[in-house]
Amino acid sequence: MGRSSAVGGYLGCFFIAGILAPIMGxxxxxSAAERPNVLFIMTDQQSADAMxxxxxxQYIHTPAMDSLAxxxxxxxxxxxxxxxxxxxxxxxxxxxxxxxxxxxxxxxPKLDPKEFVSMGSYFQAAGYETAYFGKWHLRYDSKDExxxxxxxxxxxxxxxxxxxxxxxxxxxxxxxxGDLDAPFFAVVSLSNPHDVCQLARHQPPPSGPIxxxxxxxxxxxxxxxxxxxxxxxxxxxxxxxGYQGPGSKFPVGDYSEDQWRQLRWGYYRLVEMVDxxxxxxxxxxxxxxxxxxxxxxxxxxxxxxxxxxxxxxxTVFYEESVRVPLIVCLKGRTEPGTCDxxxxxxxDILPTLLDFAGIAGPKKLTGRSLQPIALGxxxxxxxxxxxxxxxxxxxxxxxxxxxxxxGRMVRSERYKYCVYSHGIRRESLVxxxxxxxxxxxxxxxxxxxxxxxxxxxxxxxxGKAHHDDLVKGLLANDVGPIPFVxxxxxx
Numbered sequence: 001m002g003r004s005s006a007v008g009g010y011l012g013c014f015f016i017a018g019i020l021a022p023i024m025g026x027x028x029x030x031s032a033a034e035r036p037n038v039l040f041i042m043t044d045q046q047s048a049d050a051m052x053x054x055x056x057x058q059y060i061h062t063p064a065m066d067s068l069a070x071x072x073x074x075x076x077x078x079x080x081x082x083x084x085x086x087x088x089x090x091x092x093x094x095x096x097x098x099x100x101x102x103x104x105x106x107x108x109p110k111l112d113p114k115e116f117v118s119m120g121s122y123f124q125a126a127g128y129e130t131a132y133f134g135k136w137h138l139r140y141d142s143k144d145e146x147x148x149x150x151x152x153x154x155x156x157x158x159x160x161x162x163x164x165x166x167x168x169x170x171x172x173x174x175x176x177x178g179d180l181d182a183p184f185f186a187v188v189s190l191s192n193p194h195d196v197c198q199l200a201r202h203q204p205p206p207s208g209p210i211x212x213x214x215x216x217x218x219x220x221x222x223x224x225x226x227x228x229x230x231x232x233x234x235x236x237x238x239x240x241x242g243y244q245g246p247g248s249k250f251p252v253g254d255y256s257e258d259q260w261r262q263l264r265w266g267y268y269r270l271v272e273m274v275d276x277x278x279x280x281x282x283x284x285x286x287x288x289x290x291x292x293x294x295x296x297x298x299x300x301x302x303x304x305x306x307x308x309x310x311x312x313x314x315t316v317f318y319e320e321s322v323r324v325p326l327i328v329c330l331k332g333r334t335e336p337g338t339c340d341x342x343x344x345x346x347x348d349i350l351p352t353l354l355d356f357a358g359i360a361g362p363k364k365l366t367g368r369s370l371q372p373i374a375l376g377x378x379x380x381x382x383x384x385x386x387x388x389x390x391x392x393x394x395x396x397x398x399x400x401x402x403x404x405x406x407g408r409m410v411r412s413e414r415y416k417y418c419v420y421s422h423g424i425r426r427e428s429l430v431x432x433x434x435x436x437x438x439x440x441x442x443x444x445x446x447x448x449x450x451x452x453x454x455x456x457x458x459x460x461x462x463g464k465a466h467h468d469d470l471v472k473g474l475l476a477n478d479v480g481p482i483p484f485v486x487x488x489x490x491x
Contacts, residue, residue, distance in 0.1 A: 035357055036330060037176065037294040038123070038185040039285065040349075042092075043274050044085065044135065044194040045314060046300035048078065048323040050271050059220040060268040064279035065325070068298050072329025073374040074338045079411060080302045081346025082389050083314045083321045085194075088301040089137045091346030093119045095365040097389060098346075099468045103139055104391035104406075111139045113147040117362075119350055120149030123185040126359045131172055134165035134189035150187070162190050162207050166277030170284035177288045185357075188281055193270030196304055199263055200250050200312040210269040216258035219265040223308045223320075225437035226260065229430075232441060234423025235405040236309075236316060238484065239392060244312065252312045260307040267306050291331055295356045298327045299345055309438070315392045317409040317418045318438055322388055328352065328374040335376030342411060343370065344386040366466070385412040387462045406470060410455050410462075417443075417455035419474045424481040426474075429455065 049055050053066040053074075081091040086106040087098040094116040098104050101116060113121065118140060124130045131152035140148040142155040154168050169188045176184055195205035213219060228237070244253040255263070278298070285291050301324070305311035308320040315321065326345060328334060347367030354361045355369035372379055388409040407420040416438070418428045427443040429452050442448045456475055463471025 035128075035183045037183045037290060038128070038353055038357060039173070039188065039281070039294055039296045040119075040186070040353065041188045041190070041278055041281070041296065041298045042089075043190050043192065043271075043300040043325075045196060045302060045304045046193055046271060046274075046325060047303035047306070047320045048076070048325050050193070050268065050304075051275075051325060054325075059265075061272060062275040064275045064282055065298065065327070067282065068296060068327045068329045069336075071331045071336055072296070072327045072334045073336070073370075075326040075328070075341065075343050075370065075373075076338050077340050077411075078299070078324055078326035078343040078345050079322050079386055079388055080300075080324050081344050082391075083302040083316065084390070085301050086137050086139070087389070087391075088346060090116075090139055092299075092301070092349050093138055095347060095350035095361070095367055097466060097468070098391070099389060099466075099470065101139070104389070106137075108139055110141070111147075113140065118148040118150075119353065120185070120187075122149070122350075122354060122359055122361065123357065124149040124151065126357060127182055128185040128357070129182045131184065131186040132189070133169045133172070133187065134161070135191050136189070162192055162274055162277045165190055166280040170280045173281060173284040173290070174288055176290055183357075185353075188278075190274050190277055192274035193267055193304065195270050196263070196267045196306065197250075197313070199266045199270075200252050205270065207270070207273060210266055210273070213262035213265045216261045219261035220268065222257045222260045222264070223306070223437075225308050225439055226257070226310060227439075228309050229428075229438055230440050231425065231428075231444060232309075233418065233420055233428050234425050234484075235392070235407065235420040238423070239316070239405070240310060244310075250312050253310070255307075255310070260310075263312070264306050267304065294330070295353075296327075296329045297349065297353065298325065298329070299349065300324045315390065317388065317390060317407065317416070319436075322409065328370055330356070330374075334374045339373050341373060341379075341382050342384070342386045342413070344388070385410055385458055387411075387459065389468075406474075408459055408468075408471060408474060410458050412455065412458065415451060415455060417452070417459070419456075419459070419479060421470075421474060422482050422484045424483075426482065427452070427479050 051062045051065045052060050053069040080088045082088045082098045087103050090101050090103045091098060096116060102109055120130045130150045132150040133154050134156055136142050136155040142153050192207055195207050198205045244250045285294055302314045303321045303324055305320045309318055348370055351361055351365050351367045351369040352371055355371040390407045392405050405420045405422045407418055410417040414433050416430045416432050420426050428441040429443040429448055430438045443452055459471055460475055
């Protein structure tokens with residue numbers, strides 16, 4: 001969908017302002033020139049450390065992402081709210097948890113724009129010119145400006161269009177040379193490195209060829225946590241066996257170390273490809289002279305295991321799947337460096353963007369603005385844990401059992417606790433300080449019993465406070481065994 005008509009745009013603005021009036025605070029006074037432009041850039045399926053500024057340049061080179069890190073604050077413990085595309089994106093754009101939106105897999109109900117106000121609607125009502133380029137995956141009709149608030153919405157469904165997205169966004173930014181016009185809020189939603197899904201299936205990547213991998217000896221090494229953790233939860237074991245075994249959708253279960261090395265080589269090439277598209281947009285911003293007055297926030301919807309614990313894909317609670325890049329950059333104003341505060345991107349990105357723009361969000365937004373930290377202040381207090389949600393959308397059948405496990409994860413300062421809806425061993429507890437590669441599940445160790453109980457309580461309190469009904473069932477009966485669903489063998 002292209003630019004709305006002038007009449008339709010004005011009517012849409014009035015409609016959106018009417019929706020938001022009861023729930024929004026006032027915009028801080030000041031001219032448009034005093035409010036920053038906002039550029040929100042999002043990749044798909046990129047792990048937190050898959051940038052050369054984080055892992056070095058021996059196997060990957062990402063100059064555009066590195067330039068943002070050089071001038072902005074890098075949040076090193078930023079976690080997706082849900083490690084799957086659609087749940088994560090709809091949380092980011094509404095600031096609400098997956099159990100609230102009811103979008104727990106890559107499908108779900110259309111969002112009520114009055115209850116789940118879109119990021120674009122907030123900015124349009126505050127006088128920003130709003131635009132969206134790229135992958136949609138939001139549960140609003142992309143053609144309904146009154147629902148999502150983006151006056152320009154050039155949305156591309158599916159993958160393989162990143163070069164077009166980069167060109168469209170760069171052209172848009174290039175036209176923003178004047179500082180007397182309304183400030184702009186633009187989303188650049190890119191598809192890669194999602195094409196790693198096709199690489200794992202030995203299919204050509206939709207975004208175009210990346211070349212044949214070199215011999216394994218010249219590829220990145222396998223991850224240090226290639227093997228499953230000791231005492232792994234049943235849900236993870238069954239998921240790996242059924243979803244990634246021979247003949248499955250992602251047949252990497254019998255991958256050799258050499259094959260994992262070549263897959264990781266391909267994954268890094270896909271990250272470099274998307275970095276090139278980000279570089280186009282940033283170059284256009286500099287050429288337009290808007291670099292100093294444009295806030296840039298960069299993240300990804302979720303990560304990619306790329307061999308960690310012999311998983312390809314996302315949906316699981318392992319670090320490579322749930323921890324994502326997050327950089328907040330307003331050149332000349334943000335404090336360059338890193339921050340290890342615990343962040344939930346689905347909850348915290350929208351309050352952060354609104355805070356920089358001087359827009360007061362409603363009380364339903366329970367996340368925290370990262371603006372003070374990004375500008376160099378140390379908050380008097382900060383959360384000591386985040387809760388991540390998951391409905392592993394892959395239904396797998398193994399040995400007469402059907403597995404469709406839901407789960408919750410608590411990441412505290414030192415530990416990670418996970419609990420799943422099925423299995424005999426349903427819990428995991430990892431000491432992330434001593435075991436950052438997640439090689440040992442301590443949930444059954446008597447020495448960690450009190451730590452386990454403490455994290456159960458954190459999750460239980462979250463469930464009550466946020467009306468997350470699944471939590472009560474997950475923690476029932478002292479987290480005893482819940483068998484997978486038994487089925488008759490398929491004919």
